[in-house]
Amino acid sequence: MMRTISNNNEVENDYEGSLKKGPWTQDEDAILIDYVNTYGEGNWNSVPKNSGLSRCGKSCRLRWANHLRPNLKKGAFSPEEERVIVDLHAKLGNKWARMASQLPGRTDNEIKNFWNTRIKRRERAGLPIYPPEVIRDATLYHIREEQYFDQPYNSSLSSSSFPPLLSSSYPKKLNASSHYHALVNPKKLNASNHYRGPLNHKKNQPISLYGSSSNLFNNNGFVISNNYARPVSHDYQYYNNGFNTSSIMPPLAPSSVSSSITPPDSVTPASSNVSGVDGFMGASSKVNNEQYEVSQFSPQENIGLLGALVVDGRSILRNNKTRSEDSTVVAAAEKSSNKRKSIVIMENALERGTTVESALKKKKNSGKSSNETPVSSSGTGKKQIAKEASLALEEIDVSWDDDLCSLLNNFPTEMPTPEWYSGGDHKAESSGRETHQQPNAPPPPIDQELGWNNVGTSWNNMPSIC
DNA sequence: AACAGCAACAACCGCAACCTA
């Protein structure tokens, strides 16, 4: 619903000469458009001086960016856009600007408003925020990130508080501005978690790995590698219909750095050539007086709510004392290796729908004579997988915090994907009041408690909110 | 018709990072 800007200058100046606030008038818009067309964008503080507008530069920039600049898409979000937003939010968190970069013509403010209004609605209805499929894929996404970005010696992220983890999938109030904020907002992070990815040569800024759809993952010669196979579930098929799938894929190692499927160790000898790729900057760190090249991106750069889940889980897994001067590189590496194995096992099990126990047994038996205990065949549910994942992790002697076990054991189980997400008939929910049902609705809900049933559970047909 | 509640949207504010002299 677009509201026309009133011509009435109802917002009076506080006093003569002050900068005006409130809604913009058409006249003001015209002045700003004319100014930008003449002088171009930027140097916003000079706009009020040179154009005669009684608006601060900041306000001018915002007005231009959100409403006046060309190629802005107006109107309600399309179903595809909405699904992209949900997916991106699961992966990135409240990174509105980055999300906007994935949605041409959309502004961060639009996306933010879209999200907030729907979150509020769902919260009020006591419904989960993300569809289960999104949770699963985002979890895999972050697990993969962790495989690449595990930083045994750089663990300044707090693990003191276990974030809501999958709380986003449960009818639990989400307070995005609480401790979670510290996890998703890189600005709030400890300086030691600085970005280590490719940099923009001009500004010496990190290159957004989620940049415009035309240059994803290959800015500044950063080569996209397909070596690291990412299973694309049917849930992501829609991305190929006008949206770039790679935009939501985990960051990939430069092909010249890692040409095999094996994730690079987080700490590699300094002799490794990681600076050969233009735009990719390897950072050095000293451990026990030895120089190591750390070639990795900071996962904190694109962490989402579910990312916080994994990061905190990782922090739990990680021995927080590994930064101690007494730790040896070897010991830490072994520990890290075990943890990574566990993650791989979990991940593979989640992907294939097999049990972690089975995966682990296969791994164990690959070097031993068979002395098998029956392998669970019924545990294809995520809950079962998660449960067995924790068992598997115990077996390989990885310390496993109760909280993380709780996370795995509470992994949402067998919740059907709502029709709006799975590409069914979608009705714009801008009004938020209409109700509709799929004529060929899948079987009745399995987990009505969480609201991911087929009757009145999608964002389009949420139950009426009192 | 009047009112309340709500959703959607626009705009502001504070903070932090970046840039440059």
Add this chain to the structure above:
DNA sequence: TTAGGTTGCGGTTGTTGCTGT
């Protein structure tokens, strides 16, 4: 190296219109 200016981002608040009672 530093300080001031600029820009970008995310959270919050205010406004408007619609719907239901």
